[in-house]
Amino acid sequence: EAQVTQNPRYLITVTGKKLTVTCSQNMNHEYMSWYRQDPGLGLRQIYYSMNVEVTDKGDVPEGYKVSRKEKRNFPLILESPSPNQTSLYFCASSDIAGKTEAFFGQGTRLTVV
Amino acid sequence: DAKTTQPNSMESNEEEPVHLPCNHSTISGTDYIHWYRQLPSQGPEYVIHGLTSNVNNRMASLAIAEDRKSSTLILHRATLRDAAVYYCILSPGTYKYIFGTGTRLKVLA
Numbered sequence: 001e002a003q004v005t006q007n008p009r010y011l012i013t014v015t016g017k018k019l020t021v022t023c024s025q026n027m028n029h030e031y032m033s034w035y036r037q038d039p040g041l042g043l044r045q046i047y048y049s050m051n052v053e054v055t056d057k058g059d060v061p062e063g064y065k066v067s068r069k070e071k072r073n074f075p076l077i078l079e080s081p082s083p084n085q086t087s088l089y090f091c092a093s094s095d096i097a098g099k100t101e102a103f104f105g106q107g108t109r110l111t112v113v
Numbered sequence: 114d115a116k117t118t119q120p121n122s123m124e125s126n127e128e129e130p131v132h133l134p135c136n137h138s139t140i141s142g143t144d145y146i147h148w149y150r151q152l153p154s155q156g157p158e159y160v161i162h163g164l165t166s167n168v169n170n171r172m173a174s175l176a177i178a179e180d181r182k183s184s185t186l187i188l189h190r191a192t193l194r195d196a197a198v199y200y201c202i203l204s205p206g207t208y209k210y211i212f213g214t215g216t217r218l219k220v221l222a
Contacts, residue, residue, distance in 0.1 A: 004156075033210065042200070043157070043212035059211070090156050098145050098204025104156035 002027050006091050006105035013112055015080055021076045021108050023091030031097040032074040033058065034066065036087040039106075043090065049074055050097065081112040117201045122217040125191045133186040133216055135201030140181050146206045148175065148186045150197040153217070157200065160186065196220045 004025045013019055025032065033048035035058075045058030047069040063085055065077040074093075077086060089111050094102040118136040125131040137146065147162040161168055161175045163184075168175040176186040188195055200215040 035212070037212075040214070042214040045210055046210075048210075092157075098147075098210075101159040101162070102147075102149075102157075102210075104149075104158070106156050 002103060004091055004093050004103045004105040006089075006108050008108060009106065010109050011111070013110070015112055016080050019078050019081060019110075021078075021089060021091075021110070023076065023105060024072050025074075025092060025093040025103065026072065027095070027103065028071065029093040029095050029103075030071070031102075032068065032091065032093045032097070034064070034074070034076050034094065035090045036060065036085075037090065038087050046076070046089075047054055048097075053086045081110075083112050086110060086112050116186060116211055117203060119199075119201055119216045121214070122219065124219045124221060125188075126221050127193060128190050131188040131191045131195070131218065131220075132186065133188075133199050133201075133218065135185070136183045137201070137203055138149060138182045138193050140203055141205065143205070146175065146177060146181075146184050147202045147204055148173070149200045149202065149212075151200070152194075152197045160199070162204075171218075191218075191220045193220050 007022045030051045034046040035043040037043045044060045046064050047066040049055045054062050055066050064102045090107050091105040145164050148160040149157040151157045161173050164180045176185045198210050198215040198217050
C-alpha cells in the first residue's frame with residue numbers, strides 16, 4: 001500500500017530538548033516536503049527536497065532542519081524547540097513536484113512546553 | 114508566489130452537486146492547479162489536478178477557466194463523507210506549495 005509514515009504521532013517535549021520527527025515513503029518518490037498547520041493559518045511549507053541531498057527552504061524554515069540522505073526518508077529536526085513550534089506537522093511526497101498527486105502522512109502533533 | 118482565494122465556508126445538501134470556486138489571478142503559465150481536502154484529524158488527501166483542460170476523475174471534476182485565472186471543483190453528488198476543508202493550490206516552478214486556509218464544506222443531511 002502506498003504510504004507516507006510519520007513518527008511519532010504525538011509528542012510532548014520541553015523547550016530546548018532536541019527532537020526528530022521521522023518521515024518515510026514507500027513509493028520511490030523524488031519530492032518530499034514538510035508542513036506545519038496552525039489554527040487560522042492553514043498549512044505552511046517548512047522545507048522541501050527535490051531529491052537525495054537536495055533540500056530548500058519553504059515559507060517558514062526558521063528553527064527547523066532537514067536532511068535527505070536516502071530517497072525514502074526525510075526527517076524534520078528541531079535542534080532547540082520553542083513553544084511557538086507547537087503545531088500539527090505533516091510530511092508529504094510526490095513523484096514529480098507539482099505535476100502529480102501528493103501523498104500526505106497522518107500528522108504529528110507536537111507540543112513544546 | 115501565486116496565491117489562491119477561496120470562500121471560507123460553503124454548505125450543500127446531501128445528494129446535490131457542489132461547486133467550490135477558487136480564484137488565482139496571478140497564475141503563471143507553468144502552474145498546475147491542485148485540489149486537496151482534509152477530513153477532521155487526517156492529513157490532506159489528493160482530489161484532482163490540472164493545467165489547462167478540464168479534468169474528471171472518480172472523485173470530482175475540475176473546471177478551469179479559459180484564462181486560467183479561476184477554477185471550480187465540482188463534486189457531483191455530495192455525501193456526508195465529503196464534509197471537509199478543501200484547498201485549492203498552485204504548484205509553481207519553484208516547487209513551493211502555498212495552501213491558504215481553504216473552504217470548509219458542510220454537507221447537510
